[in-house]
Amino acid sequence: MAEDPAPLTAADAVPRRGADLAGRLLAQAPAGFEARLRRAWAYVLPLHDWRVPVARLHGVTRASGRKASMLVAGAGRWTGYLSDRFFAGTPQRDAIGHVALWQLPGHLRRWRADVDVTVAHVDNRSVRRLFDDDYLRVPQWVGAQLPLPVDLAALAGTSGRVAADLRRTRRGGLTHDVSHRAADFDAFYHRMFVPYTRARHGEDAYIKSFHSLRRSFRSGGILWVRSNGQPVAGYLFEHDGDALGLVAVGVVDGDEAWRQRGAVAALYVHIIEYAQRCGCAAVDMRGVRPSLADGLLRYKAKWGAALYGRTDVPHSWLVHWNRLDGAAAEFLAGTPLVFRDGEALSGVGFVDRETPWTTADLRQARDRLWVPGLARLCLVGSANRADDLCVPVATQLVDHACLRDAGPRALLALPGTA
Secondary structure (H helix, E strand, O other), rough: OOOOOOOOHHHHHHHHHHHHHHHHHHOOOOOOOOHHHHHHHHHHHHOOOOOOEEEEEEEOOOOOOEEEEEEEEOOHHHHHHHHHHHEEEEEEEEEEEEHHHHHHHHHHHHHHHHOOEEEEEEEEHHHHHOOOOOOOEEEEEEEEHHHHHHHHHHHHHHHHHHHHHHHHHHHHOOOEEOOOOOHHHHHHHHHHHHHHHHHHHHHHHOOOOOHHHHHHHOEEEEEEEOOOOOEEEEEEEEEEOOOEEEEEEEEEHHOEHHHHOHHHHHHHHHHHHHHHOOOOEEEEEEEEEOOOOOOOHHHOOOOOOOEEEOOOOOOEEEEEEEEOOOHHHHHHHHOOEEEEEEEEEEEEEEEEOOOOHHHHHHHHHHHHHOOOOOOOEEEEEEOOOOOOOOOOOOOEEEEHHHHOOOOHHHOOOOOOOO
């Protein structure tokens, strides 16, 4: 969570200086060192997170305004993404207490009967060792990668949104160039990346450290988009094997007006073209949230990016509902989730309709949520099927009656899901 730094006190000055020193040392570390450090840290997490805060949230749902409740395990900064999409406004929070991690599964089973949805933020090793199969395992972040080469003109012919971005890029009077100058990194970080990230994501913003981004910059550069010769937006990238990794994006002073004028769209167009000129096999667009309705996920998917499971994200959300009805069904309708389906990623959403499914309706619902990289998309709905219904490939249309009175185990037990 991004916050303005508070004045240092005697109590916290030493830890902050220690964190800054650690960042400086990591910035000088050889390539691959941080990845190895993350893998080692995954083994320590169960000890680090051995006491988990648990609370009940009460409020009204975003979709219908009905009263609803959610049981959350984990600090609010880690469970807030899903709870914010469940509730309208800020819910009332009733703290239950802290629970030892190895006792958490039993406590959640007892408490979750009284709420509509349960969300637990747990490290992946503990998920595998402690929890049963009555949870949807939702990765905290998933990756998005665009295979190259890609014909942007052909893509624009099939996507109106890509066509609109290309027109804005070509007609907006914006130019671009690539910089590898060290002095440009400081300006990008302080004038673009930090203010833009805070403006776009508010309390959910994750501000990557100065030293971490500088290390990435040394193995890549910054693609600038300029207006009248002045940089107004930038994308910091790094070369990662045969892929070009998009590490951080920024707009000058976080000014949303430049986004509206097409500066961010121009960044995507030119970074894809640059990667192709460099002979890269892919553009790694990095992390997106695990909801098929998430704006950033949809934006990256429109360029043809495919989802993949990230190995550097050590935590997952465990999601449970007692009945897939009422508030829980509303949640999956508004926040269709990406979940771990064995070794693959799949998606699930709820579609509330009264008229029978036709092939055209089903294809439209599927296309609205489908993203390359999914093994399958499960659409739960209560409507009847037309006699000649043709279900698209990798799509499961599930009768709501089969899941209405059951938790995630019933969904995961369907043929074709793990």
